[in-house]
Each structure stands twice: as structure tokens, then as C-alpha cells.
Amino acid sequence: MGREIKYRGWCETYTGRSGTKKFMEYQFKQIKLEPTSFNPQGSFIGKEGTWCGVHESVFMQYVGFSDKNKMDIYEGDIVHIDGQCENFTVIWVCDNARFGLQSKTQLLYFEFGIGGRIEVIGNKYENPELIQN
Numbered sequence: 001m002g003r004e005i006k007y008r009g010w011c012e013t014y015t016g017r018s019g020t021k022k023f024m025e026y027q028f029k030q031i032k033l034e035p036t037s038f039n040p041q042g043s044f045i046g047k048e049g050t051w052c053g054v055h056e057s058v059f060m061q062y063v064g065f066s067d068k069n070k071m072d073i074y075e076g077d078i079v080h081i082d083g084q085c086e087n088f089t090v091i092w093v094c095d096n097a098r099f100g101l102q103s104k105t106q107l108l109y110f111e112f113g114i115g116g117r118i119e120v121i122g123n124k125y126e127n128p129e130l131i132q133n
Contacts, residue, residue, distance in 0.1 A: 003064030008074055010058045010125045058125070063090060063099040065115040073120060075099070078130045081108075082117040087130050 060075040067073055077090045079101065088101035088108065101108040101118075122130045 004062060006062045006072075007059050008062075010060070010076070010123075061092070063110060065110055065118075067118045067120045068116050069119060071120045073115070073118065074123075076124050077120050078122045078124060078127060079118045080121050081114075082119075087121065089124055089131055 058076070063073045063075065065073050067079065073079065073090060075090050075092055079088050079090060081088060081101070084103075084106075086103035086105065088103045088106075091100050091102050092098075093100040093107070093109070096109070099110050101110070121127070124131060
């Protein structure tokens, strides 16, 4: 059984119609890594038709789980786990080649059934104050 492969992007310079920064959370229609005269660093275009330069973007992969509210969980999300005192940041753990949940004192790994205990409460780009130091 495979998981759905999808990404979202955070762009440091993109602002939505409201004038505030926002995630380009929709699956990308097009990613252009090669330079163009308009954007020498490459760009990506989302389903909304918005774009951002690759060099000013952070791409986050869907981890294959949803939280208890059926919200997709991505790298960079900040989550709370029932029964835990700390919040966790969703990370990719290279040594184990899988997604993990990291707090100041713990590193946990995603496992079957954990989605029912997790709630996405923000992300490290828009809500850095939720990460406890």
C-alpha cells in the first residue's frame, strides 16, 4: 500500500490577495527548476495559478497521515499529541528515512493509528511561538 505523494510550498515573498503571507498548499501544476529570463532561479505554479521562485521557497512533503480532524499532516507542521505535555514539529529523519515528531526532549516516529491522537495546531513558519524552547 503506497501513500499519496503531495507537497505544499512556503514562499518567503508570496502574499495572497489579502496581502498576508500564506502557504501555497495545493498540489503544484508545474515546477520549473531551469532558469528563465523572468525568474533566473526557477519557479513553481500552484493550482491557483500563483507562483514563487524556487530559491525563495521551502517545499514540505505530506507524511501520509491525517490528524484527528482529518487535516493532512506535512513536514513543518506543529502538532499536539493527546497525553503529551509538549508540542512536536514534524520532521524528516534522514538516518531512519521516515517522518518523525520532534520536541525539545523527545523524538517519536509516525506509526499506524497515531493520527487519531494528533492535532495540527500550526506550522513553524506562521506559528513559531508554538515551538517550546
